[in-house]
Amino acid sequence: MMIEVVNLTKKFSLVTEHWDPKIIAQLNDYHLKIAKIEGEFVWHSHPETDEMFLVMDGELTIHLRDKLLHLKQGELCVIPKGVEHKPSAVGECQILMVEPAGTLNTGDAGGEMTIEKIDWI
Amino acid sequence: MMIEVVNLTKKFSLVTEHWDPKIIAQLNDYHLKIAKIEGEFVWHSHPETDEMFLVMDGELTIHLRDKLLHLKQGELCVIPKGVEHKPSAVGECQILMVEPAGTLNTGDAGGEMTIEKIDWI
Numbered sequence: 001m002m003i004e005v006v007n008l009t010k011k012f013s014l015v016t017e018h019w020d021p022k023i024i025a026q027l028n029d030y031h032l033k034i035a036k037i038e039g040e041f042v043w044h045s046h047p048e049t050d051e052m053f054l055v056m057d058g059e060l061t062i063h064l065r066d067k068l069l070h071l072k073q074g075e076l077c078v079i080p081k082g083v084e085h086k087p088s089a090v091g092e093c094q095i096l097m098v099e100p101a102g103t104l105n106t107g108d109a110g111g112e113m114t115i116e117k118i119d120w121i
Numbered sequence: 122m123m124i125e126v127v128n129l130t131k132k133f134s135l136v137t138e139h140w141d142p143k144i145i146a147q148l149n150d151y152h153l154k155i156a157k158i159e160g161e162f163v164w165h166s167h168p169e170t171d172e173m174f175l176v177m178d179g180e181l182t183i184h185l186r187d188k189l190l191h192l193k194q195g196e197l198c199v200i201p202k203g204v205e206h207k208p209s210a211v212g213e214c215q216i217l218m219v220e221p222a223g224t225l226n227t228g229d230a231g232g233e234m235t236i237e238k239i240d241w242i
Contacts, residue, residue, distance in 0.1 A: 003185065003204070008195045025199050027171045027219060030151070032197070050148045056195075064124065074129045074177075076153070078146050083124070098148055098219055 008056055012036065012094050014121050019113055021097065021105055022121035033097045033118065040088040044109035051079045051099045058093030062086070129177060133157065133215050135242050140234055142218065142226055143242035154218045154239065161209040165230035172200045172220045179214030183207070 011024050011034055021035040037060070053060060054076040062069040062077065063086040069077055079085050087095075106114040132145050132155055139159045146153040158181070174181060175197040183190040183198065184207040190198055200206050208216075227235040 003190065003198055003200065005190055005192055006197050008197070025173065025197065027173045027199050028202075028221070030219075032173070032219075052146065052148045052153070069124065069126055071126055076127050076129070076146065077124055078148050079124065081149075098151075098153075100149070 008034065008096070011121055012056070018092070019105070021115060021118050023118055024121060026101065027098075029101050030098055031101045031103075031118075033099070034121070035095050035097065036092055037087060037089045037095060038092045041086055042106055042109050042111055042113055043084055043086045044107035045082050045084045046079075046099070046103060046107040047082050049081050049100050049103055051081075051103070052097060053077055053079070053087070054096040054098075056094040056096055058089060058091055060093045060095060061088045061090075063088060129155065129217070132242055133177070139213070140226070142236060142239050144239055145242060147222065148219075150222050151219055152222045152224075152239075154220070155242070156216050156218065157213055158208060158210045158216060159213045162207055163227055163230050163232055163234055164205055164207045165228035166203050166205045167200075167220070167224060167228040168203050170202050170221050170224055172202075172224070173218060174198055174200070174208070175217040175219075177215040177217055179210060179212055181214045181216060182209045182211075184209060 018038045021033040023031045025032040055071045060071040142154045142156040144152045176192045181192040
């Protein structure tokens with residue numbers, strides 16, 4: 001059985017686009033994904049699942065309807081299912097996400113930033 | 122609704138014992154756990170679940186029956202369910218784990234290193 005060691009720095013170096021999540025590992029029916037982000041995403045929620053964000057580099061702001069969450073490198077948060085949120089980053093930010101396989105990046109919002117099929121990297 | 126930003130450095134600073142995992146976040150029915158480890162753990166497997174290890178500081182060796190996995194800071198691996206493994210670390214190592222809530226640290230092996238009830242920190 002092939003069990004791979006995944007180096008996050010190497011994986012992030014392969015990501016060329018912002019807001020283009022890539023799968024780096026599978027845990028049961030969950031995917032670990034990485035993304036480079038910069039600028040503003042769209043407001044959305046995931047009606048069926050919580051979503052974890054861990055900042056590996058840079059700074060992430062998650063807009064909630066009633067406040068802002070500011071996350072630096074080494075900080076994480078879990079956005080509960082159904083809670084509207086909008087990730088944003090002033091400079092480039094590298095994030096690790098954990099969520100069920102098949103979770104859409106734009107959740108219930110859809111739109112042009114939706115990645116219908118997230119690839120492995 | 123309370124959504125908390127979790128700082129991993131702060132959480133690790135609260136961990137005083139080796140091989141004593143603590144829960145830092147919940148994602149659906151999964152727990153994110155941290156642990157400080159040093160020395161050798163016991164051979165075990167988790168018949169019902171995969172298990173993810175991400176090294177936040179130090180170096181982790183995971184013994185498999187047919188090879189060794191060496192993980193440095195920023196490296197992760199997923200041990201598939203049912204695969205026997207034995208984590209070890211020469212110096213202190215800080216790890217982040219993702220696995221279903223209720224997963225026993227010693228899996229099917231039991232023994233004195235088992236933590237029956239893992240607390241939040």
